[in-house]
Amino acid sequence: MTYRLRLLAILHLALSLCILSVTSCDRSSSTVHSPVKLRFWNGFTGPDGRTMLALVKQFNESNPDIYVTMQRMDWGLYYNKLFVAGIGGRAPEVFVVHADSLARFTRANFVRPVDDLVGKNGIVDPSDFDENVWHATERDGKHWAVPLDIHLLGMFYNRAMFRKAGIVDAKGEPKPPTNREEFIDDLRKLKGINGPDSWGFVYTWQRTNVYTAIRQNGGDMFNADHTKTTINSPQNVEALQWCADLVLKEKLAPAPQDFDAWVGFLQGKVGIAFEGIYMLPDLRKQDGKLDYAAAPVPLLFKQPAAWANSHSLCLRANLSGPELEAAKRFVKFLSDHTLDWAAAGQIPVRKSLRASERFQHMNEQREFAKEIPYAAYFPAVPYNFEYMTEYEYGIEKALRGSQTPQQALDSAAVKITRIMNRFNGDSGATP
Amino acid sequence: MTRGRRRSAWNYLFLAPYLSIFLVFLVIPLLFGLWISFQEYELARKAGDVPQFIGLRNYNDALHDDYFWKALWVTTKFVIFSVPITIISALLISVGIESIRGKREQAYRVAIFLPTMITISVAGILWRWFYNSEFGVFNAILPVKVPWLLTPNWAMTSTIIMTLWWTVGGPVVILLAGLKQIPEAYYEAASIDGAVGWRKFFFVTLPLLRNVLLFVTVISVIGAWQIFGQPFIMTAGGPERGTLVLVLYIYAQAFNNFHMGYGAAMSWLLFLIIVVFSVIQFRVMRER
The missing domain is CATH 3.40.190.10 (Periplasmic binding protein-like II)
Known part of the structure; x- marks a missing residue:
């Protein structure tokens, strides 16, 4: 009995040792000319x-x-x-x-x-x-x-929906919008064209969509030497207001749902989406069932700009x-x-x-x-992850209408200033 | 060596594989977490910086962090609603299944338990698609457009519904085992005394199930405080931090923002909360 027990124990131990050492087992490679x-x-x-x-x-x-x-x-x-x-x-x-x-x-x-x-x-x-x-x-x-590489935000548009809405050029080819007037006009024509749940435009990644608007309006997150946040500058508030109005006032876009809204574009229920070029494999997977094309983001504000990384x-x-x-x-x-x-x-x-x-x-x-x-x-600051959270929280509140763009960006500015002080003051501790 | 001591030595030898893993992956990290919760432990620190001992500052910071309180409140809401709903549903389902005899019982048991076997990443993505208010299956079936994940309150409700579907199988299986242990003779005696239907349930089933219920409730409460996967996958804590539960906030601070010491301190605060709740539960349910 004891002998059996002992044998079992030894086996048990051997097995567990083997399991523990298995990761180091497969490293035994030795080549003559080791590269x-x-x-x-x-x-x-x-x-x-x-x-x-x-x-x-x-x-x-x-x-x-x-x-x-x-x-x-x-x-x-x-x-x-x-x-x-x-x-x-x-x-x-x-x-x-x-x-x-x-x-x-x-x-x-x-x-x-x-x-x-x-x-x-x-x-x-x-x-x-x-x-x-x-x-x-x-x-x-x-x-x-x-x-x-560079992955830019651009405009993907559904050619079939454009044709159906009559947004075509002289040759009958779908014509993507290039400025704010055309963009708004197209959204009106596209809304509801493929059933009651179809839209002209959806916000996919709010972070990049709104940043593009901010930069087009001449704004940014920080001043030039990154000593002060400018997130609640008049340009930014104005840009965010326009983005929010698209949902809340004009009702030309549904409440933002981030990446899930992209599914709507894949399903052919959305006319226009601003997304990164990295979405291309996703579009190609549709096997020709989706007639799409790409174009630069239209000029919605003062100057051209498109988010990139x-x-x-x-x-x-x-x-x-x-x-x-x-x-x-x-x-x-x-x-x-x-x-x-x-x-x-x-x-x-x-x-x-x-x-x-x-x-x-x-x-x-x-x-x-x-x-x-x-x-x-986006500005390359060492507290990029921290300030991004506040920025996203702010624009989300504004796009959903639970705060005005001014309020949302003001409170983001307070938080971001606190983050910056911590980073500049010491090695960067907690909130 | 005495017989007793010899036996215990053997016991430890048999336990060694488990204990070593338990020690390396649980006890040591736990203590290390406690240690760094007293430090300004930054993963993404400036070159040359070393973690500084700062006493209770992380804990103090947490208590003055409005996001921490918001996360605590969101988590509390989840615990308050999710646990009773899960336990009551589990009780009803298990009593229901228990009353069915034969092969069908097995089938129901499997059906109820199956979602629990799915990992949260799969279940989360699945439900996120279901819940999509523009293109999801729920709103395609329902006559009205429900903003499932679009407002903070709805997102919380949706998380609770999804959690019920995903976790109810565990308590059901445990309660079923408890139900099977209740001797048939008690029900017969109750019948002779004239008890029927619900009376049997309240005066026989429930009292005899108390210990199992206590166990299931404690486990559910602990699990509910630690909710993470559901909001992490389905909402990422949104909208507007409406589902940013405590563990998710801890994760964000520790692993997105690299404030390890701060994350560790908040984890220990959560641990204290869970301990307090568990003790209260044991007391309350034992005294009855």
């Missing part, structure tokens, strides 16, 4: 991830002396995993950060400046980028990342030696192959690539790319 290993982290969990994986595979095949492993996770989880890894000194050699989140990472010293790597004979040539795009990854006089390739701070050389080649490879990347629903940042024959055939990307000269990035 330089690079870890590449990103948040590409959608179809874009498959495209990126194919690019990584292609790179590994053509560069036998380097081996890149890619790890992708949802953007929501990604940044805090990256921070934990960074603090523990285990950050990946190459990783992707959105241009507007970069400040948080440079402040923590996780990122290596790339000034010495770019130039005529470097990874990339800055003159191949639009100035505003290149500037978006700049901070404190240094350049911190190589922009991989860039996935940017960053190198780990203190990267040097063979790893740095390998990372440079990898980043250059990705940057050179951004046309493949763009096919998955992105726009290449490099002018030379956009001039190619191949890009001219990417209809939606080509239309959205027209907005690049006035691409509007």
Whole structure:
């Protein structure tokens, strides 16, 4: 009996030890010519991830002396995993950060400046980028990342609904609106055209839709040197008022539902939606059942502007030696192959690539790319996550009519000022 | 070595696999959480900064944070409405299923328990689509347009309905087991005394089910205070923070804004609330 028990116990122990050690078991790989290993982290969990994986595979095949492993996770989880890894000194050699989140990472010293790597004979040539795009990854006089793409907010419209509503040009082709008058006029014509629950326009991502309006009206979130928030400036209040009126007064858009409203566009019940180019795979999945096209966002206020962001390739701070050389080649490879990347629903940042024959055939990307000269990035401040919450809370209250735009933005300004004081005053504690 | 001691050594050996996991993934993080709740522990800190010991400042900050109080109020509303609805529904469903005999009982039991097996991410996305007021299935069926997730109060109601569907299976199964333990003889005796229908339920079933009910209620209350997945997936705390429950706010502060110390402090405050409620529940239900 005791013998049996003992045997059982030993077996039990052996089993649990095996389970505990299983993670370390599969690392026993040893090659004679061990290639330089690079870890590449990103948040590409959608179809874009498959495209990126194919690019990584292609790179590994053509560069036998380097081996890149890619790890992708949802953007929501990604940044805090990256921070934990960074603090523990285990950050990946190459990783992707959105241009507007970069400040948080440079402040923590996780990122290596790339000034010495770019130039005529470097990874990339800055003159191949639009100035505003290149500037978006700049901070404190240094350049911190190589922009991989630019994802702009543009206008997707339902051609079938436009035809049905008679919004066509002389040749009978659907005619997207280009200014405020046309836009409002089209919304009136489109509302209810495909049944009582069909709309001319829906707010999808309120954050980007309203920011585009704010920037078109000449406003922004902070003053130029980011010492003061301007979120409740008269321009911003005016822009938000117009956005809210569309729902509450004109009744030309339903109450905002964020991404779920996008489903309405996919179902052919919405005439116009302002969304990012990354929604393209979603649209293509409709298999021709949805007759859509893309165009720049109309001029709704004083000046053209469209929200944008860039996935940017960053190198780990203190990267040097063979790893740095390998990372440079990898980043250059990705940057050179951004046309493949763009096919998955992105726009290449490099002018030379956009001039190619191949890009001219990417209809939606080509239309959205027209907005690049006035691409509007969110300001890159280190408290980007915190202030964004307040901004979104404010515009949500206004678009739902539970507060006036002035009240909503005033209270956001109070909260954001408090956040800024904390960040500037000490290392940045709690609310 | 005495026989007793020897036995307990063996016991620990058998428990070792579980205990080691329990220790590494629960006890140590718990204590670490307590430790950092007294620190200005920033994940996204400036280069060169180290976490500072700041005593009770995080706790004090929480008590002066209006979003914390709002989240606490939202969570309280959820607990107050969700738990009684879930427990009463579970009781009625289990008594109903118990009265059915044969294969059909099995089928109902499976049907009620099935949603509990679905992970919250799947269930949440499913219900978010159901609830979509413009394009969702509920509003397609109903004659009126219900703003399911569009106003703070409706969003809370929708969360409670979805939670009922998703979680009622657990209490039902436990209550069914409790019902099966009540000897048939009691019901026969009650019948002889002239009790029928509801009287049997109130004077036989309920008193004999008390311990099981206590267990189910305590578990439900604890679970309800910790609600996270439903609003996280369906509403992201909106609209207008109307479903921003405490754990979701803690998550946002700790993992979106990287204020780990602050998040830890609020977690410990939530822990205290749950402890207090559990103790009260045990007291109240035991005394009767």
